[in-house]
Every structure is written in structure tokens, then in C-alpha cells.
Amino acid sequence: MTAATDAPVRSRAEQHLRALVGRDDAELYDDQWAAIEALVVDRRRALVVQRTGWGKSAVYFVATLLLREAGSGPTVIISPLLALMRNQIGAAERAGIRAVTINSTNMEQWQETNDAIQRGEVDVLLVSPERLNNPGFRDEVLPRLAATCGLLVIDEAHCISDWGHDFRPDYRRIRTLLAELPDGIPVLATTATANQRVTDDVAEQLSGEALVLRGSLDRESLRLGVVRLTTAEQRLAWLADHLAEQPGSGIVYCLTVAATQQVADYLRSRGHQVAAYSGQTEQTERLALEQALLDGEVKALIATSALGMGFDASLGFVVNLGAPSSPVAYYQQVGRAGRGTTQPASVVLLPAIEDRDIWAYFASLAFPREQLVRETLAALGESGGAMSTPALEARVDLSRNRLETMLKVLDVDGAVRRVKGGWESTGQEWAYDAERYRRVAEAREREQQAMLDYLTTDRCRMWFLRDQLDDPGAGGDWTCGRCDNCGGLDLPADVSPKAVAEAADRLSRPGVPIEPRKLWPTGLSALGVDRSGRIKQPAEEGRAIARLTDLGHGQALRDLFRPSDAVPTTVPVPLVRAVVAMLADWRPEIDAIVMTESMTRGDLVADLTSGLARYLQRPVVGRWAVTNPDVPAGAGATNSAQRVAAVSRRHGLVLDDADALRGRRVLLVDDLVATGWSLTLAADALAAAGAEAVLPLTLAVSA
Incomplete structure (x- = not known):
């Protein structure tokens, strides 16, 4: 398409952008337009790797409006973050986009949603990845959507790759979905946290000549720092003494559910307005806590990584009590702060010796050894029909969660199939890719060492994270000027004896x-x-x-x-x-x-x-x-x-x-x-x- 014929499309795209963000002076970045043009004009597949807050959601919402004007079907967005889904629906509605969601928390609305899709009353359908492996959705709803959708969006696309820090087996089904899409349906994959290996892996799974757009991952609002304290009592005391100094409201991330409860209990005893949040928090309470954080009614949520705030969140700080196991995972968590604002946001890491024990525990939950996989396949083969997960548990020495995760991988590999009533063998030959699992495990070990190196580096901390993400804009001599190593952030390491004593009493x-x-x-x-x-x-x-x-x-x-x-x-x-x-x-x-x-x-x-x-x-x-x-x-x-x-x-x-x-x-x-x-x-x-x-x-x- 020539520049002359291209101009009206960009003009219309920017009209939609202004309605979406509520600002008359909003203009598309060049890479935003390049992605929209690839999707709307050329009907291509594109991968966008851009920092949190850059405007990836604007790309697919504007593309949706343009495609719908051209008579295309609804956009299907696959997203693992329920909080993000809720915020996306709110933003879409403000721009006149009719958006609905199908996920594990709104089962009672599924039929109504399906009916609205059939009537053409839906512009955007947000789907949680676990729906892709639900037999009814997979066999009845998904083929219809694949045949009629106007755009497929894969949010948090690093989850597709088992090289990624947050690999999710349900995402592996997306490769099958991509292969079954009719010609001419554009696909957009987005993420803020993908190094070059993950980027290449995701681009390969998109297949075809996918357009890859990678931008700078620098977050100009973030000020990064590390405070190294010897004991758990000192780290809790630091929070008690310095939490009120952090700007606005924010998140204190912990590595375990138990820690969220302990820390929240202690900080409340010191007069701080905080609450615990984890994957074990009941759904209604989760929604209330997320809203309380956004409204500034609490100073902080003390949370596990289960808390993934949507793009509308504008948080003043993130504190990590304990280090995540990779710089990439850490970059994603700190990205919750400083979104949509030019005001400085504080990012503080309080590492602990026991972090490595917790990393080792989560590493032990990796893909099972071959013998257990073979036992599972044999049990399904001998059954002659469907077996429920509890029935398989009696035959295979794996926990419910690990068994379910393994079965999802085998399902995508074609060795088993999820059906009503459980799982059945397909009879297809399956090969255990021991070499790949070994390489993934080695990559995880390198990531853990890199996280340890982050703690002790005297280089710019934002440069370190950008370098770990293979950000092409992070030159060897680049510095942010904002972190504790660059001199832009002065973090106190002092803790009061009273706070230490109270923390010790609480922990003892x-x-x-x-x-x-x-x-x-x-x-x-x-x-x-x-x-x-x-x-x-x-x-x-x-x-x-x-x-x-x-x-x-x-x-x-x-x-x-x-x-x-x-x-x-x-x-x-x-x-x-x-x-x-x-x-x-x-x-x-x-x-x-x-x-x-x-x-x-x-x-x-x-x-x-x-x-x-x-x-x-x-x-x-x-x-x-x-x-x-x-x-x-x-x-x-x-x-x-x-x-x-x-x-x-x-x-x-x-x-x-x-x-x-x-x-x-x-x-x-x-x-x-x-x-x-x-x-x-x-x-x-x-x-x-x-x-x-x-x-x-x-x-x-x-x-």
C-alpha cells in the first residue's frame, strides 16, 4: 500500500486511539502504527516486545475497531491475567468496544456470552488460557471462533515458550490454534518480558513471516535499588520503618503464601494499612483488594506473584521481600510500578539467604522424569477409555497439580486428549525430549545465577535488567542515572532497634x-x-x-x-x-x-x-x-x-x-x-x- 492510500487509515487509527485514551492530542508511536498496519492492512502476524505501559493494548484495540469497520469478526484475546482482563474490558467500553470475557470466575455467564457472540454483539472476547483445554470450549466454541474471528491476540506471549520464565502448559495449545486459523486472519502476540531466545521461539510458533517489533525496555519512571540486610527480623523492620516513605500505594512481593500472611500481620501491628493476597485468596476478596489498592485505600498489598495488576494501575512502588529466581521475572514484577505516569516510582529488593531454598523447591516441580510419564501413558492405554485425574492419581506417583500440568503438555503433543470424564490415550507415539528439558533446566540455573549477580553488581541496575532481556537499545556504556548504583536513588539501610525487636518477637x-x-x-x-x-x-x-x-x-x-x-x-x-x-x-x-x-x-x-x-x-x-x-x-x-x-x-x-x-x-x-x-x-x-x-x-x- 502506498503512503497516499495509507494516510487515511492511520488518521482513522489515531481517531480511535484518542477515544480510547480520552485525549485529543494522542498520536500513535511509529511501532504502534507499524503493528496496526501489519494487522489491518497486510493481515499479517506480528510479535510486539515492548515495555509495560508502552501501549500494546492500544494496538489491538485500535486494530479491532478498524477491522470491525471493515466487516471482520470479533477479536479474540487470550490473556492469563484476570485483573488485566477486567481493566481491558473497562478501557474497551470507554472507546465504544463491546468486550466480554470467558474465564474460570464467570461460568454462569458463558452461555449468555456465547449467544451474544452468535448475534454479532461482541467486538472483543477475552479468554483465559485454561479454557483452551476445556473439552466443550475446545471442541464446540473454539473452532467457530477460529473460523470467524477478525483478529487473534496472544497477551503475555512469553508464556508460550518453555524457555520463558512463566511458561504455562495451557498456552502450548495456541500453536495448534494458530495452525488451524483460516488464511487472512491476523495474529498479534505481545509481551514485555522476553529475551532473544524467547522472542525467537514465540516468533517461530507464530509461523510465517511474522513482523517482530522490539523496543527499548527502559522504564524511565523506575528507580531501582537493593538493600541487603542479614536477618528476616531486619528486613521486616526495614519495611515497618520505611514503608510509609514509599510514594503512593504499591505491592510488597513475597515468594510464598506463608510469608504474605506473616508480613501483613506484622505490618498491621505496626499501624500500616496492608492486606495479604495470594492464589489462595478467595476471588471476591481478590477483587475487593485490587480495587482498594487502586483507590489508595491500602498502602500495600503483601502478595505472591499471583497479583498481576492491569495496565490501568498506577502504583508508586514495588518492594520484593525475597528475590525472584530470574531477572526476567523480576523485571515483570517491578513493571507493576510507575505505569502511565512520569512521577518516580521506587523499586526495592530485599534479598534473603533462604531465597535459594525456595527457588530449589519450585524447580523440583519441573516436568516429571520419563518413567512417570510412561506410567501415565500406560495407565491410559490400559483403561480403554477415559480416566479421571483422581483415578490416574491412584496409578501414578505425582501430585494433582503436576499430573494435570503433565497431561496438558501431553495433550498438546498429541499423546493424550482431554475429554468429558477425564483423559484418554490417543495411541500416538510420544518421545521424551530429555535433551530439551536438560537445556531448559540449565537455562533456569543460569537465570538464578544472574539474579544473584544483580544483587552484587556495581553496574547500572536498569542496564543489567535490559541486558538480561537482550534489549538491543542497552549499549554497554548506557546508564539510567536513576538507580542506587547510578546515584539517582539513596536507599536508607538503617532499621530502628524497636522495629527489629518487635519483628523478632513476632517471628519467634x-x-x-x-x-x-x-x-x-x-x-x-x-x-x-x-x-x-x-x-x-x-x-x-x-x-x-x-x-x-x-x-x-x-x-x-x-x-x-x-x-x-x-x-x-x-x-x-x-x-x-x-x-x-x-x-x-x-x-x-x-x-x-x-x-x-x-x-x-x-x-x-x-x-x-x-x-x-x-x-x-x-x-x-x-x-x-x-x-x-x-x-x-x-x-x-x-x-x-x-x-x-x-x-x-x-x-x-x-x-x-x-x-x-x-x-x-x-x-x-x-x-x-x-x-x-x-x-x-x-x-x-x-x-x-x-x-x-x-x-x-x-x-x-x-x-
């Missing part, structure tokens, strides 16, 4: 509940275990000193349970004191004690049990004993049904007297709660032997 309070299990896992009959349904007499709520992921006693417990040739035989004195303090607060009413034998830390459990007997002056009357040592320790540890079967084969109740438990309240002692099934089976056996109540006590809970 031992005692987290051990919630009893109340239902047996499904599929036990297939494993020879005669249990199902509701547990007749579950244990009462128990206590542990802390979670392994906790900020306070968590470090001492992680050290105690860290794999080592020298297995500890006694409970360290600080943890003994913590047990005593926990008992003083808990005050359990018990008559007798039963010890859980351990194949790996037997002396440690025995030391804990004998100490409790002396302190509480109650007799040890029996053991949940290892009666079959041929069943290895940890067998079935990632899968409920498998775990129950393994523990049932390995353990049995041994009492000093057959009537030792009759009508008595029993303290059941163990060292660590991982799945909770060993304690559940022990409590069930104690109840069968006549115990009136069972109260578990352990040193730690794994998560």
Missing part, C-alpha cells in the same frame, strides 16, 4: 496449625486399601513450630531437615525452647503420648518424644511403628492415594498395652508434616484402638 512466636484431613483420597480400592469417603474420627487440629517456608523459625527448621550425611539425632536447643513456648500457648489436654517412627530421622523423633514426655509428665504408650522397612521412606510422597497405600504397607500401630488408649486423649508426635497422610493413618489407627481424641505435634510443616 512458634505455632502453626496442622489441619486434619477429613476425606480419604479417591481410587484407594485400586491400590488394595479399603478406605473411602469421610474419615470417621479425624484427628483434632494439631501444632507445629513453623512451616519450612516461614521467615522466623523456618531457617532453623530448613537447616535441620536439609539432606545431609550427618542426620541429626537431637532437637537443637532453640527449637526445644520453641516447642515449650508453643505448648504454653496451645495448652493441649492429653493423657498419653504415641511416637511416629521414622526411617530417616528415627533418633530425632525419639529425642523429641522423650523430651515431651518428661516436660508434660505423660507416658509414652505406643508407636506408629515401621513394620515393613522394605517400603522406602517417601514412597508416594507426591500423590495422596499412592502415599496412603505406601504408609499403610509400611506402618502399623504397636501398643505397650492393648487398652493403653481406651478413652484417652493422645498426643501423636512426628518430626515433619509433608502430605499429612502418615499422621492421618496413625490417628485413624489410634481411634480404632479406643483413643478419645488424637492431637498431632510436629517440629515443622513442609509448606
